[in-house]
Amino acid sequence: MQDELIKKATQYLANTYNRFPVVVTKGEGCWLWDLNGHRYLDFLAGIAVCNLGHAHPNVVEALTSQAKKLFHVSNLFYMEPQIKAAEMLAEHSFGDKVFFCNSGAEANEAAIKLARRYSWKKYGEGRSRIIAMENSFHGRTMATISATGQPKFQVGFAPLQPGFIHVPFNDIDALEKSIDDTVCGVMIELVQAEGGVYVADAEYVKKLREITKEKDILLMVDEVQTGMGRTGTFFAYEQYGIEPDIMSLAKALGNGFPVGAIVAKDAVMSAFEPGTHAATFGGNPLAASTVIATINTLIDDGVIKNCADVGKYLYKGLTALKKQFPFVTDIRGMGLIWGIEVDADGDAIVKGFLKEGIILNCTKGKILRLAPPLVVKKEEVDIFLETASRIFEKVKA
Ligand SMILES: Cc1ncc(COP(=O)(O)O)c(C=O)c1O
Numbered sequence: 001m002q003d004e005l006i007k008k009a010t011q012y013l014a015n016t017y018n019r020f021p022v023v024v025t026k027g028e029g030c031w032l033w034d035l036n037g038h039r040y041l042d043f044l045a046g047i048a049v050c051n052l053g054h055a056h057p058n059v060v061e062a063l064t065s066q067a068k069k070l071f072h073v074s075n076l077f078y079m080e081p082q083i084k085a086a087e088m089l090a091e092h093s094f095g096d097k098v099f100f101c102n103s104g105a106e107a108n109e110a111a112i113k114l115a116r117r118y119s120w121k122k123y124g125e126g127r128s129r130i131i132a133m134e135n136s137f138h139g140r141t142m143a144t145i146s147a148t149g150q151p152k153f154q155v156g157f158a159p160l161q162p163g164f165i166h167v168p169f170n171d172i173d174a175l176e177k178s179i180d181d182t183v184c185g186v187m188i189e190l191v192q193a194e195g196g197v198y199v200a201d202a203e204y205v206k207k208l209r210e211i212t213k214e215k216d217i218l219l220m221v222d223e224v225q226t227g228m229g230r231t232g233t234f235f236a237y238e239q240y241g242i243e244p245d246i247m248s249l250a251k252a253l254g255n256g257f258p259v260g261a262i263v264a265k266d267a268v269m270s271a272f273e274p275g276t277h278a279a280t281f282g283g284n285p286l287a288a289s290t291v292i293a294t295i296n297t298l299i300d301d302g303v304i305k306n307c308a309d310v311g312k313y314l315y316k317g318l319t320a321l322k323k324q325f326p327f328v329t330d331i332r333g334m335g336l337i338w339g340i341e342v343d344a345d346g347d348a349i350v351k352g353f354l355k356e357g358i359i360l361n362c363t364k365g366k367i368l369r370l371a372p373p374l375v376v377k378k379e380e381v382d383i384f385l386e387t388a389s390r391i392f393e394k395v396k397a
Contacts, residue, residue, distance in 0.1 A: 336376065
């Protein structure tokens with residue numbers, strides 16, 4: 001049955017993903033089940049999406065009860081859940097106002113448009129370039145692959161969009177040198193996740209904030225992967241004691257329901273006026289109901305504290321693995337996003353984990369990425385660490 005479905009997928013689905021040969025049918029907490037009834041410990045959470053775990057009852061209840069009332073009505077009307085979700089995001093962040101969309105790429109598109117429009121209204125034409133980081137990842141639309149600082153995502157899609165400058169990550173001199181009066185914004189992930197889990201330095205981020213503030217260049221923090229508790233605080237920028245001007249969110253915002261957003265201060269968001277930006281589905285009642293339930297649960301159930309605590313426990317275990325296995329060359333991350341860099345075939349190691357019933361993924365062929373649900377327990381971390389030890393033993397041999 002599973003093989004038949006995979007054959008059908010090859011026949012009917014665009015060939016854009018290298019998929020694991022598993023048809024997932026059910027999820028609960030940190031666990032997934034496939035069509036054959038095999039159980040997997042999910043240390044990827046749908047790539048940092050299901051932060052509350054799979055099928056969280058609060059999100060299921062919010063979504064199903066909203067579905068019985070109203071799916072969609074368009075942004076020509078006011079919708080109670082959307083207003084509530086925006087209020088909650090503003091209350092828990094630096095921002096005053098929210099624009100809802102459907103995905104991370106779309107959120108970054110909105111951030112780029114907002115930065116340009118803000119600058120255009122204040123300073124006129126010519127101040128429209130955006131500095132982004134080498135090794136970054138911001139999405140798959142034309143503007144966001146142009147912002148992305150990894151050429152492999154751009155191959156065959158020329159012409160790219162003009163107006164993006166790439167500088168090395170964590171290099172304040174390079175950033176300063178690239179600033180001139182054509183620049184309106186800097187876009188950055190505080191943890192470059194797709195790029196292999198590289199964490200921004202505290203001093204760098206502090207200086208970046210100072211420079212951008214001084215020159216009224218908008219600091220756009222892409223929190224699509226780091227937001228909603230993933231790093232051990234609600235948002236990653238909190239770890240740095242700074243506030244950005246625009247933040248993009250998606251992934252865990254609706255715990256698996258497709259929803260994205262940008263958050264900004266009023267002085268910035270007011271550059272958008274009626275007719276300047278829109279998304280048909282953006283923040284519709286279904287999406288907004290999942291945002292409300294997700295935020296409430298993150299707070300009421302102490303999920304972010306669990307992320308910080310279990311994250312420390314996981315890091316300790318990973319450090320021990322690094323000591324034990326010299327082919328583990330680096331451990332990077334914060335909260336519950338971690339990269340294990342290996343001097344070995346990372347894809348083969350990930351396959352080994354899958355065989356043992358643990359899901360994780362590999363970026364760049366050598367960085368194992370861990371992003372379990374933030375509700376993961378220490379006992380589940382132990383299962384991962386014991387399995388890793390067994391698998392790594394074979395890699396060493
Ligand atoms: C930091 C970051 N920004 C943007 C995106 C794109 O999000 P989406 O796939 O929802 O468009 C991703 C996806 O992995 C991401 O990690």
